[in-house]
Amino acid sequence: MKKKDIKIKTPWYEMYDKIGMKKHLDYPDSSIYDLLVESANKYLENIAYNYYGKLVTYGNMLVQIEECAKGLKNIGVEEGDIVTLCLPNTPEAVILFYAINKVGGVVNLIHPLSGENEIKYYLNLTESKYLFFIDFTYEKIANIVIETKVENLVSITVKEYMPSLMKLGYMITKGRKVKKIPANHNVITWANFIANGKDYVKQTNACLKKDAYAVILYSGGTTGKSKGIVLSNYNFNALAISSIEACGCLKEKDSVLAIMPIFHGFGIGICIHTVFTFGGTSIILPSFSSKHFDKIIKKYKPNVIAGVPTLYEALLTNKHMDNVDLSFVKCAISGGDSLSVSLKKKIDIFFEEHNANITVREGYGLTECVTGTCLTPIDYYRESGIGIPYPDTYYKIVEPNTHNDLGYNEEGEIVISGPTIMVGYLNEESETNHALQRHEDGNIWLHTGDLGYMDNEGFIYFKQRLKRIIVTSGYNIYPQNIENVIDSHPSVLMSTVIGIPHPYKKQVAKAFIVLKNGIEPSNKLKEEILQHCKKSLSKYSLPYEIVFKEALPKTLVGKVAYRQLSEEEK
Numbered sequence: 001m002k003k004k005d006i007k008i009k010t011p012w013y014e015m016y017d018k019i020g021m022k023k024h025l026d027y028p029d030s031s032i033y034d035l036l037v038e039s040a041n042k043y044l045e046n047i048a049y050n051y052y053g054k055l056v057t058y059g060n061m062l063v064q065i066e067e068c069a070k071g072l073k074n075i076g077v078e079e080g081d082i083v084t085l086c087l088p089n090t091p092e093a094v095i096l097f098y099a100i101n102k103v104g105g106v107v108n109l110i111h112p113l114s115g116e117n118e119i120k121y122y123l124n125l126t127e128s129k130y131l132f133f134i135d136f137t138y139e140k141i142a143n144i145v146i147e148t149k150v151e152n153l154v155s156i157t158v159k160e161y162m163p164s165l166m167k168l169g170y171m172i173t174k175g176r177k178v179k180k181i182p183a184n185h186n187v188i189t190w191a192n193f194i195a196n197g198k199d200y201v202k203q204t205n206a207c208l209k210k211d212a213y214a215v216i217l218y219s220g221g222t223t224g225k226s227k228g229i230v231l232s233n234y235n236f237n238a239l240a241i242s243s244i245e246a247c248g249c250l251k252e253k254d255s256v257l258a259i260m261p262i263f264h265g266f267g268i269g270i271c272i273h274t275v276f277t278f279g280g281t282s283i284i285l286p287s288f289s290s291k292h293f294d295k296i297i298k299k300y301k302p303n304v305i306a307g308v309p310t311l312y313e314a315l316l317t318n319k320h321m322d323n324v325d326l327s328f329v330k331c332a333i334s335g336g337d338s339l340s341v342s343l344k345k346k347i348d349i350f351f352e353e354h355n356a357n358i359t360v361r362e363g364y365g366l367t368e369c370v371t372g373t374c375l376t377p378i379d380y381y382r383e384s385g386i387g388i389p390y391p392d393t394y395y396k397i398v399e400p401n402t403h404n405d406l407g408y409n410e411e412g413e414i415v416i417s418g419p420t421i422m423v424g425y426l427n428e429e430s431e432t433n434h435a436l437q438r439h440e441d442g443n444i445w446l447h448t449g450d451l452g453y454m455d456n457e458g459f460i461y462f463k464q465r466l467k468r469i470i471v472t473s474g475y476n477i478y479p480q481n482i483e484n485v486i487d488s489h490p491s492v493l494m495s496t497v498i499g500i501p502h503p504y505k506k507q508v509a510k511a512f513i514v515l516k517n518g519i520e521p522s523n524k525l526k527e528e529i530l531q532h533c534k535k536s537l538s539k540y541s542l543p544y545e546i547v548f549k550e551a552l553p554k555t556l557v558g559k560v561a562y563r564q565l566s567e568e569e570k
Helices: 013-019 032-040 058-074 091-102 116-126 135-147 164-172 190-196 233-247 265-277 290-300 309-317 341-353 429-435 479-487 523-534 562-569
Strands: 047-051 054-057 082-086 106-110 130-134 152-156 213-218 228-232 255-258 281-284 304-307 331-334 361-365 372-375 385-389 394-398 412-417 436-438 444-454 460-465 470-472 475-477 492-502 506-515 545-548
Touching: 032 058, 032 091, 032 233, 032 265, 047 058, 047 091, 054 058, 058 091, 058 190, 082 091, 082 116, 091 106, 091 265, 091 281, 106 116, 116 135, 116 228, 130 135, 135 152, 152 190, 213 233, 213 265, 228 233, 233 265, 233 372, 255 265, 255 290, 265 281, 265 304, 290 309, 304 309, 309 331, 309 341, 309 492, 331 341, 341 479, 361 385, 394 444, 429 436, 429 444, 460 479, 470 492, 470 506, 475 479, 479 492, 479 506, 479 523, 492 562, 523 545
Parallel strands: 047 281, 082 106, 082 130, 106 213, 130 152, 255 281, 255 304, 304 331, 331 361, 506 545
Antiparallel strands: 047 054, 213 228, 361 372, 372 385, 385 460, 394 412, 412 444, 436 444, 444 460, 470 475, 492 506
16 A cells, blocks of 8 residues: 555644644754754854853854864764763763764763663673763773773763862862772873864864764663664754744743753753754753752753653752742753653642743653654643644554554554654664554554553543553553552652562552652551542552652653562562
8 A cells, every 4th residue: 555545644733723833844964963053053152051150152162062073083983983972961971962973973872870781781782982981980981891892981070161169169079089090091081082182184074964873872771671772863853843843932042951861862852952953051960969959940040941750859849949939930841751640730830839830741752762752732731641743743543563543532552653763773673673663654653662542632642651551350450540549649749550469360559659748658648548549540450559668769861760669579
């Protein structure tokens, strides 16, 4: 059957017309770096990034990127080479991201808090010869680097681009705890890396096309083995351009709190590349402390907050946010993990009480499509909904493990087609073919492994990851449904539910609950929550066990680590 013979349902187009969103956009046949240059030339005097109060304009950032590109060429980076960054959010990480792209390299982004064996795995998977790492990870690097193909090591410190006074304060407190790298080890500093490249006089721009490989990110690991996700220039540029259109309220000079880590699609794709595309300012922070969140908000006054639900949880639990005026916040987006209905209501009330005339807007996406591909429009929230698709992005709901389309409000697997869909998993042909499938309409669709449904207005509703279904006595239980009910209890801040083994029911639900500040755990409260659940849940889906915890374990990117809780139960 020919592609033109099948029409994809697009009920969300009526909503596009209501909110003035374009259905289709133009995407350049160029690199990530080229799109940055196009934007930077419009906004040369605008502030590109703010690092602890040190402000750098777009014009100056382009100079920094060129200096870095010369350094990369000086150590031998060629087009197609994979360069690994094991860094938190620092100016060097941002500069390297664009400089590597400029010279035609592929950026391999890994978490600096990864274990030794994880780092070794990422380096060997990519056969990377170049590694830029944050200084406090050196011991881990030193232990495994001989077992990899890495030939060039560059050490970076978070203090390098700090204002002078803050740099001094850092050295007196945290800096002195970082062990010095022995002088005889084959490692150069960032300063020497830049200095050594100054004499490079040849052209540094590789002039990549849109389909060239650009970035390798990693799946979050909550559902199994971590896989390298290969993304192209086109994927990242399409994300930036379509995100601006979907968001609908981003303006030149808007500041965005870049707390989401750069090794996550949300962090590098939205909080950095999208921000630079519309001429905004990224407020770069290498680490995040929920205890000091109030100081960050008060000092930087970000216009846009984008993060996972746990970021907003930190807002709600911070004891120093009373009477803080948040009228400067014009947009708040939650993604990367499911936001319960109850938690959303709490966040919205919080914003209202702090003079921010907004509600949090939930989105949805996967690293396999960089990050978000679906977002709640301004003023058009649907309870439990995750929004409507981005321009040029299409959603279908199919019967799991098939290509069979389901009707409106029928629950099935969410599949996505569009310009941000990954090239594939690195060295995983079978996994790639399972995730990316050509349907009878002729399009390639990403099978997300997530359950949900679509209503007749085109709003998407996320129900559950397929692998988080609990099957008890033949009945399917969706942990998120239980979490939504538990979270609506007045004493509960948030919860997560997993399946645990049962001798004859096969599995039952176990709930882990974090209480609000000042609420003490007790057997009486446990019984109250159970009675509360009985009002909304069927008997077979009630929590079999309830455990109170001070905090829920998180993955490296801040999602609730369901897998870790399951492993602990075993």
